[in-house]
Amino acid sequence: MKLLVTGGAGFIGSNFIRHILREHPEWQVVNLDKLTYAGNLANLKDVEGNPRYRFVRGDIADRELVEKLFQEEKFDVVVNFAAESHVDRSILDSSPFIETNVKGTQVLLEAAREFEIKKFVQISTDEVYGSLGPDDPPWTEESPLLPNSPYSASKAAADLLCRAYHRTYGLPVVITRSSNNYGPYQFPEKLIPLMITNAMEDKPLPVYGDGQNIRDWLFVEDNCRAIALVVEKGKPGEIYNIGGGEEKRNIDVVKAILQLLGKPESLITFVKDRPGHDRRYDLNTGKMLRELGWQPMVSFEEGLTQTVKWYFENRTWWERVRAGVHLEFMEQW
Numbered sequence: 001m002k003l004l005v006t007g008g009a010g011f012i013g014s015n016f017i018r019h020i021l022r023e024h025p026e027w028q029v030v031n032l033d034k035l036t037y038a039g040n041l042a043n044l045k046d047v048e049g050n051p052r053y054r055f056v057r058g059d060i061a062d063r064e065l066v067e068k069l070f071q072e073e074k075f076d077v078v079v080n081f082a083a084e085s086h087v088d089r090s091i092l093d094s095s096p097f098i099e100t101n102v103k104g105t106q107v108l109l110e111a112a113r114e115f116e117i118k119k120f121v122q123i124s125t126d127e128v129y130g131s132l133g134p135d136d137p138p139w140t141e142e143s144p145l146l147p148n149s150p151y152s153a154s155k156a157a158a159d160l161l162c163r164a165y166h167r168t169y170g171l172p173v174v175i176t177r178s179s180n181n182y183g184p185y186q187f188p189e190k191l192i193p194l195m196i197t198n199a200m201e202d203k204p205l206p207v208y209g210d211g212q213n214i215r216d217w218l219f220v221e222d223n224c225r226a227i228a229l230v231v232e233k234g235k236p237g238e239i240y241n242i243g244g245g246e247e248k249r250n251i252d253v254v255k256a257i258l259q260l261l262g263k264p265e266s267l268i269t270f271v272k273d274r275p276g277h278d279r280r281y282d283l284n285t286g287k288m289l290r291e292l293g294w295q296p297m298v299s300f301e302e303g304l305t306q307t308v309k310w311y312f313e314n315r316t317w318w319e320r321v322r323a324g325v326h327l328e329f330m331e332q333w
Contacts, residue, residue: 002028003231004075006060006108007082009033011186012123012220014043016081019224021047028052030073032066033082034059034100037324038187042317060104063111070115077231078112079121080105083158086189087127087149091275094150101154102161109165109173117172121230122162124177126216126243127152131278138216138282141177141239148276159239172236176227179243179283183220183303184310188318192304195254196311197318199263209273211251214280218244219303222296229292240292243283246300253304260308 003020007013008031017029033039035057047053058065060082082104084090084097105122112120129139130146145160147153165171182192195205226242234240251268258265288294298306311318 001026001076002030002073004030004032004069004073004078006032006078006080007039009035009039009041009043009055010081011038011043012181012223013081014185015183015220016079016224016227017044017053018047019221019228021050021053023228025052029054030069030075031055032058032060032069036084038085040185040187040321042320043185059100060108061099063107066107066111067114070111075115075117077119077121078108078117079123079227079231080108081123083123083155085125085151087151088189088274090149090151090154094154097151097154101151102157105158106161109161109171113165113169113171119231119234119236120162120165120171120173121227121234122159122173122175123227124159124175125152125155126177126179126241126281126283127278128156128159128177129281132280132282134280136280138243138284139241140284141241141287148278166237174230174234174236175239176230177239177241177283178223178226179216179218179281181218181220181223183307184314185317186220188322191250192253192257192307193311193318195257196261196308197322199258199261199267200312200315202263202267204269205254205258205267206269206271207251207254208271208277211249211254211270212279213250213277214247214282215250216243216282217246217248217253217300217303218242218296219298219300219306222298225297226288226292226294229294233292235291240288241283241285242288242294243285244296244300245285247280247282248300256304257308260305261312
C-alpha cells in the first residue's frame with residue numbers, strides 16, 4: 001500500500017511516518033510538506049535513506065503540483081496532517097489557516113476523487129467541538145461542531161468539506177479527531193515543549209489566565225497507532241474520536257514538568273488570558289475501542305517522563321528550532 005502523508009515533517013506527521021515505516025514493512029510513504037516554520041526535515045533524519053520513504057516539498061493548496069503527484073505516484077491512501085495549527089497565530093492572522101486548512105483540504109479531496117483513492121483520512125482536532133463546562137459529559141462523534149477560534153473554525157470547515165465529498169461523490173473519507181498530543185519533536189511553541197525548554201533554561205513559564213483550563217492529553221505514539229488502525233479498518237463516512245483519557249489542568253501539567261526537572265514553581269508566571277480561550281476539552285473514545293479495538297497504552301505520567309527525557313537529551317534539536325536554523329536549511333530546497 002502506498003500512502004500520501006501530507007504535513008509529514010511536522011510533529012504528529014513525522015511520528016506517524018516513523019511508526020508506519022517501523023510497524024508496516026509492506027507500506028510505502030510519500031511525504032508532501034510545504035516546510036513552513038513548524039515543518040522540520042530534521043524530524044525525519046533517521047528515515048531519510050529508507051527506500052520506502054520519499055519526501056516532496058510542496059503546498060497542498062497547489063492544485064497543479066498535487067494533481068501531478070497523484071498522477072505519478074498512484075496512491076492508495078491519503079492521510080492529511082497538513083495544517084496550520086497554533087491557536088495564538090490564528091488569532092493574529094487567520095488567512096494562512098483558511099488557505100491551508102480549508103482550500104488545501106479541498107484540493108486534496110478533489111485529487112483523491114479524480115484518481116479514485118481507496119481511503120482519505122482527515123486528521124482533525126477535538127477543538128472543533130468548542131468548549132465543555134465543568135460537569136459536561138465528554139464529546140462523542142455526534143456532538144455538534146461549535147468552534148471558538150479561527151484555527152478550530154478552519155478545521156471544522158475542512159471536516160464538513162470531507163463529509164460533503166463522502167455524501168456527494170462517495171469518496172471514502174474517514175475523519176479522526178484527537179485530543180492534545182504531546183511527545184518528541186513537538187514544536188516548542190506548544191504548552192508542554194515550551195514549558196520544558198523554558199524550565200531547562202530557567203526562564204519564566206508563561207501560563208494563561210488562572211491556569212485552570214483543562215485538556216485531555218494523548219501521547220503521540222498512541223495517536224499514531226490509532227490513525228494506522230483507521231487507515232486499515234476505519235469505515236468510510238465515519239468519525240473517530242482519539243483521546244488519552246487524561247484530563248489535566250494546565251497548571252498541574254506545568255507543575256509536573258517542573259518537578260521532573262527539579263525546578264522551582266517560582267518560574268511560573270501567569271499572563272493575560274488568550275481571547276476566547278476554551279475552558280475544557282474531553283473526548284469519549286468508546287467508538288475506537290468498540291469498532292477498532294484501540295485504547296491508549298501510555299499513561300500521562302509515563303508519557304510526560306519520556307517527553308521531558310527526550311527534550312533533555314535532544315537539546316541541540318530544540319535550540320536549533322528556536323533559533324530558526326531549520327528555516328535556513330529549508331531555504332536551500
